[in-house]
Amino acid sequence: MIKANISRARKFLTDQEYIHAHSLATKGLDDLRHRTGPGSAWLGWRDLLEKPDSDLVAQLNQLGKKIHDSVDVFIVCGIGGSYLGAKAVIDALKPPFTPNGPEILFAGYHMSGAYLKDLLQYLKMPKADGSKKSIVLNVISKSGSTLETALSFRVLRKFIHEEFEDAVERIICTTSERGGVLNEVIDKEGYQKFIIPSDVGGRFSVLTPVGLLPIAVAGISIEELFEGAVSNYKILEENADVVVEYAALRNALHSKGITIDIFTSFEPELLSFGRWIQQLLGESEGKDGKGIFPTVAGFSTDLHSLGQFIQDGTRSLFETFLVVDQVGAQLSVPSSLDFGDGLDYLEGDFFHSINSKAESGTIEAHCEGQVPIVTIHLSELNAKSVGALIYFYQIFTGVFVYSLGINPFNQPGVEDYKKAMYRLLGK
Numbered sequence: 001m002i003k004a005n006i007s008r009a010r011k012f013l014t015d016q017e018y019i020h021a022h023s024l025a026t027k028g029l030d031d032l033r034h035r036t037g038p039g040s041a042w043l044g045w046r047d048l049l050e051k052p053d054s055d056l057v058a059q060l061n062q063l064g065k066k067i068h069d070s071v072d073v074f075i076v077c078g079i080g081g082s083y084l085g086a087k088a089v090i091d092a093l094k095p096p097f098t099p100n101g102p103e104i105l106f107a108g109y110h111m112s113g114a115y116l117k118d119l120l121q122y123l124k125m126p127k128a129d130g131s132k133k134s135i136v137l138n139v140i141s142k143s144g145s146t147l148e149t150a151l152s153f154r155v156l157r158k159f160i161h162e163e164f165e166d167a168v169e170r171i172i173c174t175t176s177e178r179g180g181v182l183n184e185v186i187d188k189e190g191y192q193k194f195i196i197p198s199d200v201g202g203r204f205s206v207l208t209p210v211g212l213l214p215i216a217v218a219g220i221s222i223e224e225l226f227e228g229a230v231s232n233y234k235i236l237e238e239n240a241d242v243v244v245e246y247a248a249l250r251n252a253l254h255s256k257g258i259t260i261d262i263f264t265s266f267e268p269e270l271l272s273f274g275r276w277i278q279q280l281l282g283e284s285e286g287k288d289g290k291g292i293f294p295t296v297a298g299f300s301t302d303l304h305s306l307g308q309f310i311q312d313g314t315r316s317l318f319e320t321f322l323v324v325d326q327v328g329a330q331l332s333v334p335s336s337l338d339f340g341d342g343l344d345y346l347e348g349d350f351f352h353s354i355n356s357k358a359e360s361g362t363i364e365a366h367c368e369g370q371v372p373i374v375t376i377h378l379s380e381l382n383a384k385s386v387g388a389l390i391y392f393y394q395i396f397t398g399v400f401v402y403s404l405g406i407n408p409f410n411q412p413g414v415e416d417y418k419k420a421m422y423r424l425l426g427k
């Protein structure tokens with residue numbers, strides 16, 4: 001379902017280097033499967049697919065559809081793993097200009113007062129026919145106490161209560177089963193609640209209500225998304241060579257001084273997916289002075305900003321291309337008006353074919369510039385293939401990070417900024 005081509009990067013390694021890394025990745029996979037690695041209490045994201053809860057998916061689907069059909073604005077209030085997965089899938093699959101269901105807005109992922117003020121003004125603005133916007137707010141926080149999300153929730157919750165008599169029906173909370181301030185608010189107010197399983201960490205939670213509800217509200221089939229993830233789970237339980245080989249390659253490149261992995265795609269819809277991978281890998285691997293810094297670039301856009309560096313700058317880069325082999329809606333280059341723009345040689349060509357050639361040309365040039373490149377292929381972009389890609393990167397993260405000898409499932413470093421911030425805020 002998901003294919004990886006590592007051959008262009010493999011040639012940067014000797015057989016010995018690759019074989020050594022391969023044995024570490026094989027052990028990483030064993031540790032993951034047999035729950036013998038550090039942090040093995042956090043493998044619930046695998047159990048979700050081993051024993052899918054189809055009732056929960058159906059319930060979320062039904063609620064998502066109801067909101068999709070009746071609401072003007074749906075606000076997702078969360079940060080990190082509590083919003084990046086939903087955003088990744090929605091941006092990948094919801095056509096940007098086709099009106100379909102509510103406008104999905106995000107909040108709670110920063111602390112800009114200007115943004116919130118503007119958001120409130122926008123929410124208050126009547127629709128074109130003069131009527132009031134119908135709004136639903138979904139606050140998502142596993143801990144229930146993350147400052148960015150909690151502050152935005154305070155503002156948005158107050159707004160919903162002031163504006164709507166049925167405010168309680170318009171606020172949906174996704175959080176841990178118990179504990180955290182958010183649970184106290186839920187108990188007091190009676191908001192509808194969805195549970196984030198305790199053994200699924202934030203960045204691994206997109207296939208729980210954290211991601212599934214907003215994705216369903218966006219009109220995307222969460223049943224197909226989930227099915228894609230489950231099928232890939234089964235495929236990779238049978239044979240995970242693709243994951244082990246990719247993890248071995250990345251580990252060996254890391255040992256040879258590669259410090260940056262640029263996740264990129266020539267499909268702009270996948271830019272947010274790159275950001276989801278960035279968090280998944282970044283928070284999992286960047287510990288104990290180890291890890292490759294994951295970053296994201298959108299091509300061909302960023303060839304006009306980062307292209308020079310990638311081609312010719314410090315040689316510590318690695319690139320991962322997310323490639324969609326067959327794209328849907330095709331557009332061809334029209335005949336020109338009479339002003340002679342010099343593009344007649346492309347007349348009648350499909351944009352996808354032009355984009356693919358730009359991609360092949362870029363890969364060729366960057367390989368010549370000594371950049372190791374891996375291409376990850378989705379046959380096409382749909383809910384099933386995106387579900388498959390989600391699980392592919394989840395298991396890849398577990399295997400790769402175990403191969404570095406690190407616990408992928410904690411994030412002790414994130415606490416340090418929080419401590420300093422709370423001290424300065426006088427908490």
Ligand code: PA5
Nearest residue numbers: 080081082141142143146202203
């Ligand atoms: O992966 C993680 O654990 C983090 O990125 C969290 O998702 C993020 O910090 C938000 O935390 P919470 O859901 O508790 O508000």
